[in-house]
Each structure stands twice: as C-alpha cells, then as structure tokens.
Amino acid sequence: MTEPVTLEMVAGAVEGVGGAERVRANRIRVRTTSDNVREAIQRVNRVLPCDRLISISTVDTADAIELHYHLIGQHRTIVTVTVELPRDKPEIQTVSDLLPPAGLYERQIHDLFGVVFRGHPGLTQLVLNDDWPPDEHPLRKDWKPDPRTFYGGVRQQEVG
C-alpha cells in the first residue's frame, strides 16, 4: 500500500475544477461539472496515478442524472469523479479514449439512461434488444412501460 493519499493533495490538484471531500477511509469524491470531466480525471491522474476505471455508476435523481466515475490505482484508494447532467438533455464528452473499458460502460448507460456521449467511437445499442423503441430508456425513474408499444420478443398476433 503506497502512503495513504492525503485529501489536500487531491484537493490542490482539482481546486480549479471542483471540490474534493473524503467519504470514507479510502474513498475520495471529486465533484465537477460535465464539461471538465476529462480535465478533472487527467489532473487527478497527475497527482495520484489511477491506472484503472472500476466502473461508471449512474443515478437518476428527481432533478438530474448523476454519473460517478470510480478510479483506482496502485495506491488502492478509490477516487470518484461525480458529475450531474440535466435530465432533459444529458450530454457529456466521452472518456473511452482515456480509459478503454469506459467504451462498454458508456454504451450501456446510453441505452438505459439516454445519456449521449460525444465522441464515442461506436455508441451502438449494447444492452437492449434490437426492436426496442430507440427513444425509450427503461432505467429512468419516469419511465413506465406503456402496454401498447411493442418491446421485442414475439409480436402479439404471431403468438396466437
């Protein structure tokens, strides 16, 4: 375990972009806005070398869609970069060129939450089946499956 990461180091690195706070023994959260996510990740990387993206978690609260980028490095401390996107037009720059595993995670989030990742090489449909209506995103809080639309599988009349 490298020497534990002090909060000040991280806070110093990102103070132009966002605030840092210690959530738990080895968890640090960096809040930032959607257009300087890449900037925040690169700065944190300079201070504390994060060589792996654990995952991108998303939460759909009533007013915004939150994206949490969890990063980890040899120092074994998880740095979570949190971003809030407006619900009506959630759009953000992709990080799949910085962190390759993000490619799959972003496609999954795009399917389920409708977040558009600008610059993503192949934002094709990963998680939902082919004949799923493109504009509906099931994991959003306000999504209710209305019975008339067809969500895939066998069409009603073919079943008979």
Added chain:
Amino acid sequence: MTRVVVPIGPQHPALKEPVNFRVIADGERIVELELNLSYSHRGIEKAAEQRDFIRALPLIERVCGICSHSHTTAFSKGIEEIMGVEVPPRAQYIRTIIAELERMHSHLLWLGVAAHEVGFNTLFMWTWRDREAIQDTLEEMTGNRVHYIMNEVGGVRLDLSPLQVEAALVRLPVLEERIRAYVEMVEAEETMLTRFRGVGCLSRDEALCFGAVGPTARASGVDYDVRRDDPYLAYAEIPWNVVTDTNGDVYGRTRVRIGELGESLAMVRYCLEHLPDGPIRVSVPKTAPPGEILSRYEAPRGELVHFIRTNGTDRVERIDIRTPTLANWTSVAHCLIGRPLADVPVIVAAIDPCLSCTSRITVSNRGEDAASGTPPRTGWEG
C-alpha cells in the same frame, strides 16, 4: 483470401450462455470482431428498485447462477454499512466460508469447461466429479446447491452446527490431494499445454489499460485483489496470500485459478476450525438512512461492484451492478484479434464469462399482460 464472416452465435456448443461474436476471419485468422451481448436480460436493477431489502435479496442473488453468494454478500454488506450496523463475527466467518466454497466450486467448474473447450474431456469429467464434494458440503450447510440465500441484511440466515462443520472438514483432505493432482496434470499434459500456452496473451499494462479484473488480470502480474486491498468479511483475520502469475496467457490464468483453489481450501479449513461462537445475526431497522456506498467484492471471476443509493425508505433508490465479466470483455476483444479461429472458445473461456451477470436490465412483457395493461411482470416472477 476472401473475408469470411463467421457468426460464433448465441446458440453455440462452446458457449454455455448466449453471446454472439460476429467474427470477420481472413482464412482462419481473425481480422475483426463484433461483440453482441445481452441476450439474457431480466431487468433486475429496475425490479430491485420496487422491492424492500428482504424481498430484494432473492432477486439480486439470481443475477448469476455460479456466483450468487457474491451478489447477496456485496448487497447486504453495502446496506449494513449505510445503516451503520455491526455484524457479529460468527456471521462474518460463515459468510467467508460460503464465499470461499463458492470460489472453489466456480474455479473447478471453470477448469473443466476450459479443458472441454480444447477437447480434453477427461479432465472435464474429473474436475466436475470432484466439484460434487463441494456442492454436497454447500447443500448440507445452506440447503441448496446453487442459490444459497445464506445472507440477510444484518447477518446470516442459518447457523452451522458442529455436525456440519465436521462433515465439511472431513471432505477437505480428499479435495486437497485432487488439487495437487491437477497442478501436476496441467503441467504434464502436453497437448493441452500447446493449446493453452501463448494463447490470448495480455501484457501487464494491457491488462491495466483494458480494465481486466480478477484471475485474468492477476495472470498478467497485476496484483489487485479486493479481499486484501479493501478487506471485508473476515479476510483481514485469515492468513492467506494473493496468487499472481507472470505468463499472461490462458496457461497463466489456469495456474492462477488452481493456485486460488488451494488458497481457498486453506481459508475454508482455517475458518471452520476458528469459527467464533455468538449470535449469527443482528436485528436491523426496516428502513436505511439516505446514503450511498460503493460495495466491492472479489467474486470468483473478478472484482464485483455494487453502487447502492438509498433514500431513507425501505427500498433501494438505485443499485448499479457492474459484474467482473463486463469488465473483462474489452480485454477479450483485444486478445482475439489476430488469433486463429480455433482459439476463439479457449480465449473466451479463459475469462470464465458469466453472461447472465453481464446483462440484467430489460423488462420482458409477454402476451396477455400487454393487452390487459397490468404493470409488467419481470420474466423472473414466474
């Protein structure tokens, strides 16, 4: 040679679960690869939001058949941390025993499937025969071979009677001797070695860059292991060490998994012998305070992450499950480029893919409900 599109499709004898590779091969060599996942969607995350903690556990357990204990432990460990509940040590030890037994039977299952992928069916039959000893132990302890549902928010559901502890301890020496035999066998079996060595190579920084997790990463020298980096359950008190290897190919991953088999067996024996007594669960309030936790767990296939957000009610506001197989797919796609067609099953099996883990998020709505407009029953509800 002309470019040929070979669909290694959802229904394929090598893949026990549906995943589709649209492989563009130039002769026998793979030039391009397109990965289609999510043929087994069940909408677990959406469904989990409509259930309280008690009813959510059997649902979350069914994310994956082989690593079901991983998911319930990660979930209940996260909720307990949000509630600030202290789980009694005996429950922690019982959870660790079931976790390590599950890792052992998952690795034995993998060893058999990997041998079957290269046509060495004898090892497949032997490993699955020895796996029965672990399945019987688990069935005696928890009452079921697969979905144990031992976990509850606040502790464990069943206690381990001295009889069960004795029955489990009796089976361990036989297994130990079998694992030693497999270590020699993997080294000695020439034809299997030629199929494993140098296949699907992943260097150390490639493993890091592509976000490989678990035995796949540890075989390339990356020594990330959540049980040591972020100790949970009783792993801080048990003497064990992380198994890593530098080969980075399928052979290296085989050695890491067999090494972990030996480690897990030693851990189970230590836990069974040092099982502390005391209560096995703590009464827990019905609702959890608003909070957020990233609960990490070392599943047999790699690092499993549950991101849980609660909002003060007895339900989960959001649970985001990132399973190890989803993290490993990027490294598989990279390893496959340039390999001959015959290596596809071996390299795919090397990360021990668990497809039902990877995809869990759509609501399935069959026939009669669509007309009557009742809320959609997830396929799982039966």
Added chain:
Amino acid sequence: MTVLSEMLRNLVSRPTTTLYPVEKVPIPDAFRGRVECADERCIGCSKCSLVCPASAITMVENQREVEFRGKTMVRKKKPQVSLYSCIRCGLCERHCPADAMHLRNVLSASGPTCEEVIM
C-alpha cells in the same frame, strides 16, 4: 505421465456415478424442499404471503382454534402455496412468528398434472 496413470487406475475401479433410479442420492436434512404449513400453529397473520418474493402464497379462509404464546385465539385465514411458483427460498420459514411454515427435505413442485399443485 500422471494423466495416463490415473486413467488406467480408473479403468479398473468402479465409476462414481450413482445409478439414479436404483441408488438414491442422499438428501441432507437442511435441504429446502416442499413448503408445509403446520396447521395447528398457524395464526393466519399472512406475513408469509407478504414476504414471499415469488408471491406464491395466497391466504384462504379457514377458521380454527390455535394456541399462540400461551393465549388461544381463533384464526381466520390460512396460507396456500402454489408449488410451481415457489422458488424455495425459505423466507416464509424465516419470518413466520408462529414457527408454522417449514421447508421439508422432499422434492417440491412435482405433481402428476401440470395444473397448479397447491400445498
């Protein structure tokens, strides 16, 4: 050659498969099988039907005199389990205040006809 030596040893020893209809596989007593409700102890509180994740338990009208924690009372409802929907998770057994629901180590949903098998 360890593989060859073990194969030859197997050739002469008995195979480990248990021939199912003739030899039975021993079922441990902790096995979670068919759900049974002990009629004399059940107080009809319908907690099991609330907690059942597969909503396989429905309450049916059933009057009976029962003994519960020293007091005798008359219960009005009794659980009825649709065995084909039951996933044998054991939550009803865990949350039953009167300790009436038990999962016996008998195979659960195996009925001669395919319509609902009701316990």
Added chain:
Amino acid sequence: MADPLLLAAYILIFPGFLFLFAYSMVFEFLDRRIVARMQNRVGPPFFQPFADIVKTLGKEVIDPEGVDRPIFDAAPIVALAAVMTAFLYVPVIGASPLAFQGDLVLVLYLLTLPTLALMLLGWLSRNIYAAVGGVRAVTMLFIYEVPFFLALVMPTLMAGTWSVSEIMAWQKEHLWLAVLQPIAFVIALIGLQAKLERTPFDIPEAETEIVAGPWTELTGRRLALMHLANQSAAVAGSALIAAVFLGGPALPWASGSAVLDAIAGFLLFLAKTLAILLILATVRGATARIRLDQLNVIGWKYITTAALAQVAIVLVMNAWEVGA
C-alpha cells in the same frame, strides 16, 4: 474358394459386409465404454451404437435450402461403399481369397475416400461451419496422409510383396513387422487416429469451435450412413494395421484342420484389433485437440522425418540382409 456361392458368402456374410457392420458397432461400443471408464463414468449400454444407427436411419432427412440433393445423398453411400470394399482385401480368417498383387495400395486409397466425401459434404451444405470444416478435413488429409502411406509401404520393402495377405504370410517365418519396424508401427497408429478424426486430430469436427464441421447439415439416413462409414473405417484401418504389422490372423505353426486354423486366426484377429482399439481409445482419452497450424508443424517436422528415417533404416536392413 473358386466356388462362387462360397465366395458370395465370404463377401456378403461372414468376413464381409454383415460382419463389418456388426463388428464396427461392437468396436464403437468398446471404444466409448473404455473412454468412459477411464473418465470414471459408466458409459453407454452395449446396444447403444445399434440404437443410434436405427434411430438416425428413421429420422427425417432435412435438405439445406439450395443444396444439390443427388450428390448430397450419394456422398455418404460412396464413403461407406469404399470402406466396405477396402475391408474385403484385409485378411480376417487367414489370407483373403480376393488378394492380388497391389491390394495394399487399393485398400489405402479406398480408406481415403471417406475424407474426400466429408469435404464434398462440407462444401455442398452451404453452411459456413461445414465449409470451414470441410476445408480443414482436406488440409489435415495432406498432413497425415504422406507419413501414413510411407509407414504402410515400408513392410512391402521388407516383405517384398504388395499384397496384404502375402505380407501376413511373410511374417509367419520372420518376426512381426511391428518389432522389425517400430517407428513405422507408431506412425501408422498416429495416421489411423488422424484418418478417423479422433480427439487429438478431430480438428474438422471440432465441436466447440465450428459446431460439427462437415457433419453439421447431415441428418437422417445420411448421418447414419456417414457415421457407419466412419466406424467401419475404424474396423478396416485397425484390421489393416493388425495384418501388416502384428502378423494378422495367421498362426505361426500350421495346426491340423483348416477349420481349426480359421477359428484360431479369427480369434487372433479379434485380439489384435481390440489391442489396437485400446491404444486408440487411450490416446483419445488422454489428449486434447491440437490446432491445425500446430498439427502442420508436428506433422511435417516430426512425423514425416521419422517416416523417412524409418525408410532409410529399412533400406539399410534390406541391403545388409541381401548382403549376408
């Protein structure tokens, strides 16, 4: 054997086709049972191969859309016929009545026809897996065919005749050719394992990679005939190697009546072919499937050079014997 009725009986009934089918089913049962017992399993009952063939014969024949039906039907029949005629020239109860100079070459070429039939089936069934499987079958043919033929031609160098029955007779006076030419015997076994596409070499029918290779689109009686052809090729192949290398069904000392000779010869034939089966089954159980490019390297670098070395040794032994 001039009497045509007896000859017809020889061809059709006993050591001919009926015996070949029955013995190939026994062969398959023993093979599957031995491998099963090695894997600590019970293994199939004795009538399983018969049940398989009867069942597949009865199943519906599905033609893939746009396939050339006549050839698709003919290929399995051609494969089976080739193997059956090859079996006639292999001695079963003493020298075969149809033997002639050069029948060793005829048997070898007839045993190659099933692989070509597989290639044709694979190519005709318009299925990507079958096509890849068919191409793999032929590529593998080039790799193992050369050493296999070399290994089986060397006995002719030493015995000085091209007829299987005469090679068998030659071995009565001299030692078994497996003792005199051990390398050729081993290469012949490897070649037979590859010709029958059994596990170390079942690359065309790699079930975990390309579904079932050329066998993918075979259904109903085509599958039954092709399966029977494959099993009969196993019997014919091991009978050939038993005759050429292990002295075949001939007793070293000529006992009294011809009938006793025939029975003893037949028992020897059974013993030797089953010994070869045991070796093939052990190899099938103990090895994993190697890749085509690896087989290419092993085939040309090691097996073919071993065969050529064996040829050199045989020529030296011939010269030395001729000299002495």
